[in-house]
Structure formats: structure tokens, C-alpha cells
Amino acid sequence: MAEKYRVKCPVCGTVSNLIGTDLCPRCSTKMDLGSQGMLHVYRMGNFLGFASGFTIYIDHEKYGAIGNKESLLIPLPFGPHLIHVVCGMNRKCNDPVFTLSPEDPYICAKIFMLPGVFQNKTNVERVDPASMPPM
Numbered sequence: 351m352a353e354k355y356r357v358k359c360p361v362c363g364t365v366s367n368l369i370g371t372d373l374c375p376r377c378s379t380k381m382d383l384g385s386q387g388m389l390h391v392y393r394m395g396n397f398l399g400f401a402s403g404f405t406i407y408i409d410h411e412k413y414g415a416i417g418n419k420e421s422l423l424i425p426l427p428f429g430p431h432l433i434h435v436v437c438g439m440n441r442k443c444n445d446p447v448f449t450l451s452p453e454d455p456y457i458c459a460k461i462f463m464l465p466g467v468f469q470n471k472t473n474v475e476r477v478d479p480a481s482m483p484p485m
């Protein structure tokens with residue numbers, strides 16, 4: 351399967367999936383897919399059968415939805431990034447900050463739900479790249 355990039359166009363602000371291209375589908379600006387950092391996220395299959403969509407926010411900007419068992423590559427500049435994932439009306443998340451740097455340019459993370467007593471919580475956890483499913 352081709353790698354799927356999730357990008358937010360710095361020119362027109364469109365969030366899109368790029369597969370086999372590096373051009374923004376709306377304004378055709380060339381996206382930077384490799385010279386900086388990369389966040390690779392995977393949404394684990396949900397055994398509780400939640401149908402609601404998970405929406406990803408990075409540094410408070412919406413980066414679109416991630417489907418069940420979907421993998422995305424999100425190119426980001428070096429530096430710290432706040433990751434926030436919400437599920438439907440649920441706004442609780444562990445909100446990790448991942449810092450991409452030339453020494454640590456590729457961060458893998460899994461997204462999963464922790465059922466709570468009063469409210470479910472979304473967790474984003476950094477994992478070893480070897481534990482990620484193939485794209």
C-alpha cells in the first residue's frame with residue numbers, strides 16, 4: 351500500500367491526504383514531505399466498537415480524522431508538538447508533547463481509547479517503530 355501523508359497546506363490551509371503526490375489538491379503548492387520531522391500515527395482497532403470518528407489536533411490546529419486501524423504520516427517541522435485527539439463529544443486526551451529534532455526525526459505513536467468510569471479518555475502513546483503495523 352502506498353504511504354499516506356496527512357498535511358495541512360501552509361498556503362491555503364487545506365487538510366488533505368496525499369497518496370502518491372506531494373501537491374496540495376486545492377492550490378497545487380508543493381508540500382514538504384521529508385526534509386523535516388515525521389509523526390507516524392496509528393489508530394488501534396477498537397474492541398469496544400466505537401463508531402465515532404477520532405479527530406487529530408496538532409498544536410491546536412485541526413488535522414482531520416483518523417479511521418479505525420488507519421495509519422497516517424504527518425510531516426511536521428522540528429520542535430515540540432502538542433498532540434490532541436478527540437473522539438466524538440469526548441474531549442479528554444492525555445495530550446502528549448512530542449519533540450521532533452534532527453536526532454529524533456521520526457516518532458511513532460498509537461492512538462487508543464481507555465474506558466473510564468465517568469468518561470472515556472483518548473490516549474496517544476509513543477511506541478517503538480517496530481511495533482507499528484505496515485502502512
Ligand SMILES: [Zn+2]
Binds near residue numbers: 359364377378
Ligand atoms: Zn493548498
